Amino acid sequence: MREGNGKIRVIVAEDQGMVLGALAALLETEPDIAVCGKAANGREALTVIAKQKPDVLVTDIEMPEMTGLTLAAEVRQRHPQTRVVILTTFARPGYLRRALDAGAKGYLLKDRPAAELAEAVRRVHRGLRVVDPDLAAEAWDSGPDPLTERERQILWRAGEGKSSLEIAEELRLSEGTVRNYLSEAISKLGAANRIDAARIARAKGWL
Amino acid sequence: MREGNGKIRVIVAEDQGMVLGALAALLETEPDIAVCGKAANGREALTVIAKQKPDVLVTDIEMPEMTGLTLAAEVRQRHPQTRVVILTTFARPGYLRRALDAGAKGYLLKDRPAAELAEAVRRVHRGLRVVDPDLAAEAWDSGPDPLTERERQILWRAGEGKSSLEIAEELRLSEGTVRNYLSEAISKLGAANRIDAARIARAKGWL
DNA sequence: AATCGGACGTGACAGATGTCATGATTCTTT
DNA sequence: AAAGAATCATGACATCTGTCACGTCCGATT
Known part of the structure; x- marks a missing residue:
């Protein structure tokens, strides 16, 4: 947590305290x-990065306050000297795509062997990219997110168990419109119904 | 990974390689x-425990091959000298209850500070119990699992997006029966529909 | 022997859901 | 200026879902 005699200086952001300390x-x-430095969410991470100016940031995606994906985008803007490695549980093509769009240099899965983390940090520090090869392949042939913003909003709420009417009231739409959007989403995703559609979208990282 | 000069000997079981190594x-x-010793799933853990006869086992719940809960039960039977600490992401009353029933001595959440892990290991080794107090309170007043086995089976499949008819065929039931069970589950859980019911049951650790 | 809960069923009904056709509006791109 | 995509809407229809009343059968408890 202190001096770096030629060492690679790293900050870790992760909301599960136990995992943060362990990493x-x-x-x-x-x-x-x-x-x-350590941080329990994206906002905290930004503060710590401003102080420490680390070489590398290792961050989870799903965190309160600010997502790792948003954080990556912010870091690219404000602290371009800090390279970002995303470290997450989720092998979701949509997450990978968004991570790379946000300027992340690495995308690593938590179910890989522990030794790969340090190796990824070193490579990214050297200016190389590190992306899980299986996931990259999957992202390639699963195509881009086919959902529009509205469809995403509505499908998200449907996945929470809300009825068409409830969703309509929440978004100030007519019930028929909501049903239309859901029907569209279901057909785009090749799903059998709204629940199935929400599952598929979640698995791809589109929700 | 070797001799223990009076040290507490611990085995860690966790399916995410990165987290396993980090812990x-x-x-x-x-x-x-x-x-x-380390293990990536329950079955592996049993083998390692038989060899090492550790003082404490720290294990995740959701793992392939064999759940941490099943593992805890097996360890109590076959290696009663090894005390079990469950370490999980999920603050689910149903999980806690099942863990204690399975003979676990500790139940710890991954979002607690990292320092608590070693402390929990020490306490459990001394013969004490370690249970997250908030979760224990919640478990107490959320009551026991109200679902029958059939209801659980059916609600699980409904949560996957399957229709009543599909579930009926899969379980060799009539469609009406499936709808009846779902209706029962929805009312027991105070849910608005099957999706909502599945969400609630999952959150409680009953699915 | 009587009671109770779980598993399973039918029939009927209201309401929710999914699909389709069809159209208006607006914004962007060519 | 024309074409395309996204947003929002209505009406109509078939199917799916959720509820209720009412049963049967079985095994465990009393």
Whole structure:
């Protein structure tokens, strides 16, 4: 958490305290890496980065306050010298695509061996990209997000168990319009009904 | 991973390789704790435990091959000298109840501070119980699982987006019966529809 | 022997859902 | 200026869902 005698200076952002501490401990076992800060969400991470100006940020995606994806975009704008590695549970093509669009240099899955984390940090620090190859392939042939913003809003709410009428009132639409959007989403995703459609969209990282 | 000169000997089971390695690294930083084995699922954990006879097993719940809950029950039977600490993301009353029924001595959430893990291991090793207090309170007043086995089976499939007819065919029931069970589940859970019911049941740890 | 809960069924009905045709409006791109 | 896409709408229709009343059968408890 202090000086870096030529070491790669890293900040870790992750909302699960236990995992945050554990990842930091893991990186600290590497002789050429120093963890110079931790954060429990995106907003916190931005503050710490402004102070520490680290070489690399390792961040989860799903966090309160500010998503890792939003965080990556902010870091690119405000602290371009800090390279971002996304570290997440989710092998979702949509997440990968958004991460790369947001300027992330690495996308790593939590179910890979622990040794890959340090290796990814080193590579990204050297200016290389690190992307899980299987996921990259899947992202390639699963195509882009076919949903419009409205469809996404409505499908999201449908997935929470809300009825067409409830969704219509919430978004100030007519019930028929909501049913139309859902019908569109169902057909675009090749789903059998709204629940199925929400599941598929979630799995792809489109919700 | 080797000798334990009076140290507490611990095995960690967790399916996400990165988290597994990180948790091990975290525990290894403690002077009185030694990690003598790792496992990526329940079955693997049983093998390692038979060899190592550790003092404490720290295990996740949701793993392939064998759940942490099943694992806890097996360990109580076959290796009663090993005490079990469940370490999970999910603050679900149903999980806690099942964990305690399975003989686990500790139930810890991954979003607690990292320092609590070592402390929990020490306490459990001393014969004490460690249960997240908030979760324990919630478990107490949320009552027991109200669903019957059939209702659970059917609600699970409904949550996957299957129609009543599909579920009926899969379970060799009439469509009307499936609708009746769903109706029962919806009313027991105070839900608005099948999607809502599945959400609630999942959140409680009953699915 | 009587009671109770779980599993399973039917029939009927109202309301929710999914589909389709058809159209208006607006904004962007060619 | 024309074409395309996204937003929003209506009406009509068939199907799916959720509820209720009312049963049967079985195994465990009393």
